[in-house]
Amino acid sequence: MTEREVRRSSPDPGAWDAAYTSGNVPWDVGHPQSVFVRLADAGAIASPVLDSGCGTGEHALYFASRGLEAVGVDFSPIAIEAARAKAAARGLPVEFIVHDVLDLGSLGEQFQSVVDSGTFHVFNVESDIRRYVEGIRSVLTPAGTLHLLCFSDAQPGDAGPRRVSQTDLRAAFADGWSIESIEPATFDVSPPIGPAKAWLARMVRLEDRP
Numbered sequence: 001m002t003e004r005e006v007r008r009s010s011p012d013p014g015a016w017d018a019a020y021t022s023g024n025v026p027w028d029v030g031h032p033q034s035v036f037v038r039l040a041d042a043g044a045i046a047s048p049v050l051d052s053g054c055g056t057g058e059h060a061l062y063f064a065s066r067g068l069e070a071v072g073v074d075f076s077p078i079a080i081e082a083a084r085a086k087a088a089a090r091g092l093p094v095e096f097i098v099h100d101v102l103d104l105g106s107l108g109e110q111f112q113s114v115v116d117s118g119t120f121h122v123f124n125v126e127s128d129i130r131r132y133v134e135g136i137r138s139v140l141t142p143a144g145t146l147h148l149l150c151f152s153d154a155q156p157g158d159a160g161p162r163r164v165s166q167t168d169l170r171a172a173f174a175d176g177w178s179i180e181s182i183e184p185a186t187f188d189v190s191p192p193i194g195p196a197k198a199w200l201a202r203m204v205r206l207e208d209r210p
Contacts, residue, residue: 016074016075016076016078016079017076017077017078017079020056020076020078020079020082021078025055026160026189026190026191026193026194027055027117027118027189027190028055028056028058029058029188029189029190030058031058031188032058032059032061032062033059033117033149033187033188034186034188035149035185035186035200036059036062036115036117036147036149037062039147040062040063040066040068044145044147044202045063045068045113045115045147046068046112046113046144046145047063047067047068047069047070047112047113048068048069048070048071048109048110048111048112048113049063049068049069049070049071049111049112049113049114049115050070050071050072050073050104050107050109050111050113050114050115050139051063051070051071051072051073051115051117052073052101052104052114052115052116052119052136053073053074053101053116053117053118053119053122054072054073054074054079054080054083054096055074055076055079055083055117056079056082056083056086057072057079057080057082057083057084057086057087057094057096058086059072059115059117060072060083060094060096061083061086061087061090061092061094063115064087064092064093064094065090065092070094070095071094071095071096071097071109071111072094072095072096072097073096073097073098073099073101073104073107074096074098074099074101075098075099075100075101076098077098080096080097080098083096084096101119101132101135102128102131102132102135103131103135104132104135104136104138104139105134105135105138105139107139109139110139110140110141110144111139111140111141111144112140112141112144112145113140113144113145113146113147114136114139114140114144114145114146114147115146115147115148116136116146116147116148116149116150117149118149118150118151118161118187119132120132120148120150120164120172121150121151121161121162121163121164122161122162124162129172130172133172133173137176137177137205140205141205142205142206142207142208143204143205143207144204144205145180145202145203145204145205146177146201146202146203146204146205147200147201147202148169148199148200148201148202148203149185149187149198149199149200149201150164150169150187150198150199150201151163151164151187151196151197151198151199152164152165152184152185152196152197152198152199153165153168154184154197155196155197155198159192159193160189160193160194160196164199166182166199169182169199169201170182173201173203176205176206176208177203177204177205177206178203178204178206179201179202179203180202180203180204181200181201181202182199182200182201182202183199183200183201184197184198184199184200185198185199185200186198
C-alpha cells in the first residue's frame with residue numbers, strides 16, 4: 001500500500017470488497033455508461049478528470065483512451081486492483097487510488113471535471129452527502145464541472161440504491177454551485193434491476209465568495 005492509499009473513513013470498504021469478490025456487482029457492466037460516452041463525444045469532459053467512486057475503472061479508462069488525463073478513486077482495494085490490471089492490459093496511463101470519496105479534499109489535486117457514476121446515490125445520511133459534495137467542490141477548479149449519474153425517483157421498486165429526486169439534487173448542490181441541467185437518463189445495470197431510470201446532472205463550481 002502506497003502513501004496515497006491510506007485515507008479512508010466511513011463507510012467500511014469491506015462490504016464493497018465482498019461484493020466484488022462474490023461477483024454481485026450489477027453496476028460493474030464492463031463498459032462505460034453510454035451517457036458519459038456521449039458527453040465525451042461532445043467535448044464536455046475536460047482534462048484532467050476525476051472518476052469519483054470509480055469501481056473497476058471503466059470511465060477513467062475510457063477517458064484516458066481518448067487522450068484525457070484521468071484519475072480514479074474508490075475505497076475498495078479489490079476494485080482498484082482490478083482497475084489497475086485493466087489499465088496495464090490496455091496500456092493506458094490512469095492513476096487508480098484507494099481513497100475514501102468522503103475525503104476527496106485530501107487528494108491534494110485539482111481537476112477540471114469530476115464524473116460520478118452511481119456514487120452520490122449511495123449516501124443517505126445528510127452529513128455524508130454534505131461531506132461528499134464539499135469534497136467534490138474542493139477538488140474542482142473554479143468553473144470546473146461535475147457530471148453526475150444517479151438512480152431516479154422514477155425508477156420503480158426498491159431493489160438497488162436509494163432513489164434520488166430533482167429536489168434532492170438541487171438541495172445538495174444549492175450552495176457554491178450553478179446547476180446547469182438535470183435530465184432524465186438511463187443507468188446501465190445488470191438484471192433484474194436494470195436498465196434503470198436515472199438523472200444526469202451537470203453542476204458547475206462557482207468561484208468562492210470574497
